[in-house]
Amino acid sequence: MRAVLQRVTQASCTVDGEVTGAIENGFLVLLGIENADTLEDLAWLAQKIIGMRVISDENGMMNKALADVGGDILLISQFTLFASTRKGNRPGFTRAARPDVAIPLYEKMIDELSFLLGKRVKTGIFGADMKIALLNDGPVTIIIDTKNKE
Template sequence: MRTILQRVQHASVTVDGKITGNINHGILVLVGFEPEDINEDFEWIIKKIIQLRIFNDENNVMNLDIQQTNGEILVISQFTLHAAVKKGNRPSYIKASKPDLANEQYEEFLNLLENNFKPVQKGIFGADMKVELLNDGPVTIFIDSKNRE
């Protein structure tokens, strides 16, 4: 499981001209799944999302987590996080979960996240989404559940 976390001043996702998810201050989470990903991976990533101290305190030091700042979370599924670009110029997505499995994994991930954090906004799995954001910092963090160093 791979995620990109972006600390944002605001972010939204639009599908067919309609906003399906919208947050102010918080974290935009782009998430991609592999067939081997299980609840243990989801729970580990969720803990990181909720507990990472990436928000500034009163001294302008990144020392606060999203809960301490009353932030929000927007989650977008993105299989392209598993792009393999070693050979040629066309990315391969062979490591990404197939759509049916990825949709199940996405829903389970959202369910677990919503059990640990509110509010959670989201995109629509498999849709052509337009994502707008204002990255704050910029702070952008890559997390891979298979590389827990």
């Protein structure tokens, strides 16, 4: 699994003109799921996202996690995070998990993050043509890949 975590002061997802999820302060998380991903990867990544201390404290230092400030999460499925760009100019997506594998893991990630955060995360709609709006705070953007645990 691969996640792009962006610290935001606001973010929203719109599908067909309707907002499906919106947050104020917190993380916009773009989540890519590949064929080899497991529930162990999911649990590790969820803990990493929740524990990521990239929110400024009273001294302007990045020392706080979401729970410390009551932050929210907007989780968006993003299969293009596994684009292969080695050959030519048209990316390939063979590493990205097919919907029958990705959807259950995406839904499990929603549940896991909601449990760890203590409140429901906001989401987009898996596979939809989503319009994402955000105000990146910092900017702070972190890439986390479960294949780089060590």
